[in-house]
């Protein structure tokens with residue numbers, strides 16, 4: 001991957017163009033699936049057709065005999081520990097005696113053409129004995145069900161107990177809610193290239209969200225020290241959580257080590273649906289007690305997440321769903337029980353919004369119900385119960401920066417509404433669109449609201465940090481900074497932000513973004529809306545260290561006290577020019593590497609769930625306007641407007657882009673996106689049958705960005721990427737309820753839920 | 757089999773092409789032109805869109821053999837000697853590119869739309885681009901880019 005530079009000036013608060021934009025519009029940007037090497041082979045994966053089976057034997061001889069095949073590997077060929085997993089090492093890199101989900105990797109083939117490899121893989125004979133599968137997570141903790149993992153079917157149970165243990169209230173509302181399994185559906189397939197170095201090590205070029213954790217996992221399975229397995233970020237075609245777990249990484253490396261040849265792997269779309277974890281489906285039972293005026297007195301929630309066959313990040317998803325699952329409200333007494341379980345369904349893990357998305361559908365539906373019951377406006381009831389700065393959340397943590405729930409929800413309410421439908425309408429604007437299923441008859445409009453809050457960064461005591469190396473030198477008579485982090489750019493624009501921070505801190509124009517790899521310390525994960533905060537913090541700190549070292553050099557060379565850097569000049573405390581930066585640097589570079597940690601968080605109490613679990617909270621609100629053809633059950637979202645507090649918009653255009661894209665994904669879950677799993681088998685692993693919103697589905701979106709700086713965060717930033725995915729879906733669901741009068745206790749909402 | 761075709765104005769040939777290979781695969785893996793993308797390889801996402809004899813097609817659905825003797829233009833062929841095509845420039849300027857995996861397909865589809873209809877209405881833009889999926893942007897900035905490219909074209 002080439003290093004990138006733009007000359008476009010742009011400090012924090014500006015919106016300079018992304019440095020990779022031109023490469024991406026000319027087709028020159030090298031995504032992980034574009035990589036090519038002389039003499040390379042193609043790797044493919046053979047996967048289990050069964051959700052639960054014992055493997056009695058594997059015969060690879062017929063596959064090996066196919067001309068053009070270079071290697072066929074099974075678990076017996078794994079040199080190190082045959083286990084992977086983000087939080088629990090519970091998944092074999094290649095299945096051993098048991099497969100626990102449909103799609104589990106069993107064997108690998110490398111051949112000189114991908115079709116040769118695919119055909120050879122079909123000739124591997126796996127002798128399976130099918131086992132009874134546990135496919136209903138609601139039965140996972142019963143006595144008489146199959147045990148998916150040796151330690152039992154419980155991944156994590158989280159309890160929160162706060163306030164009155166037996167609260168009562170004059171008004172009580174309750175509901176059950178169900179959320180289907182969503183897919184990240186990033187467009188760039190899982191792919192990469194592993195290149196042996198001829199000295200017993202290798203380089204892996206891969207699309208991922210966290211190079212260093214991948215490196216640890218690769219080294220464990222290959223039994224290599226980290227310096228022998230160097231990881232490089234290849235171009236990433238979107239991520240959204242789906243690239244936190246391994247996909248091709250270990251497999252491509254195993255094949256490369258065995259063949260001694262570069263090996264490329266790239267999943268087709270159907271394999272991608274099996275090749276990464278999904279958003280957990282969830283079953284939620286909620287109860288709110290409130291005063292006659294609609295002020296919350298207590299809340300109870302019981303939340304079940306289906307983790308599928310392997311844990312992935314289920315532990316942390318339960319953590320989020322539990323600690324944040326009652327939404328951004330003040331609630332004196334709280335009982336929450338959240339569980340994540342193993343089943344023989346597809347493994348579930350990280351996806352944008354991470355545990356909060358599922359819960360928000362339930363607490364926002366119940367908030368509307370409470371509003372209607374007590375006769376308070378749906379916006380006002382949120383404003384009335386919403387958190388403010390200084391309030392305690394349900395784990396007893398003080399919200400110690402802005403919590404503008406009331407302002408956000410009132411802001412979206414006050415944005416202009418789309419014009420009322422009247423007269424002859426363009427059928428493309430109606431539910432059903434060009435299918436021409438209505439000209440407006442049977443179409444009813446509804447408006448819905450939702451608010452949310454989401455933790456930013458890693459929580460519950462995780463030491464969450466990032467590393468930045470910044471180098472300043474004269475090149476061609478001009479000062480140039482190079483910023484090197486391992487923090488993954490997945491499309492969100494982190495590389496632009498890194499440049500903006502360097503320009504701001506060092507006062508120079510030219511900033512080169514070094515290719516991302518494991519030759520610098522960990523950048524942490526590109527997830528949890530954390531990179532602008534944490535890697536941004538690291539880049540800022542590294543720039544400050546560079547500046548201090550330049551000034552120390554200037555002070556001793558010039559005998560000046562308290563010199564400052566001003567553009568390419570060194571000036572005295574009173575502003576008089578003492579020297580040029582070029583004079584002070586000469587032909588030496590100043591380079592500093594800084595590891596930057598955010599404020600510590602702490603584990604929560606196992607019995608009460610109380611504690612300082614999270615480092616920062618980000619708030620957003622949505623208003624959705626829908627037209628529903630109530631006869632056919634078809635929905636057209638007419639407007640999806642939002643307000644979000646981002647603390648400080650480092651790059652305002654990119655912030656709006658994140659909010660719009662995140663809103664679309666939330667809307668997708670409310671309306672159409674579901675991996676349908678029956679008896680442990682995925683029924684729709686394709687973009688023909690798994691639908692994501694198209695440009696015809698998306699409405700115009702008004703975005704209102706608030707900037708209430710968080711005094712604890714670099715520049716006051718607040719994570720941006722996830723909140724819009726959380727509050728948009730519940731607002732759409734609420735709007736459909738408003739239009740139809742139906743309860744709609746499940747998403748995605750299907751036509752038959754509206755018409756029957 | 758052997759195929760010969762013209763891509764971005766240049767003559768190309770490839771040997772030992774397996775009959776099952778798509779035009780997309782041939783472009784990406786045999787002709788060194790990976791700009792056209794492979795997000796689904798089943799005709800659902802539009803990321804592989806190229807012009808074939810002036811008509812936009814999903815190159816994943818065209819067999820490499822069907823491209824024999826044809827004239828293909830890919831995203832790599834949109835820019836001229838004097839820089840980016842106005843459509844490419846508009847996508848950069850408007851922030852319509854995030855991960856960019858959908859971008860090559862959107863560019864070819866937009867280029868075709870504006871050639872047929874230099875000042876499309878919003879519903880016309882949406883209809884023309886309905887076969888191109890984007891997972892990152894929510895499409896708002898893509899609409900901005902298409903409008904900007906249209907007005908740049910109107911001034912040119």
Ligand code: FES
Pocket residue numbers: 793794795796797798799800801802803804805814815816817
């Ligand atoms: S790759 Fe051809 S339509 Fe998706």
Ligand code: FES
Pocket residue numbers: 187237238491852853854855856857858859889890891892893
């Ligand atoms: S920019 Fe990522 S898919 Fe469109």
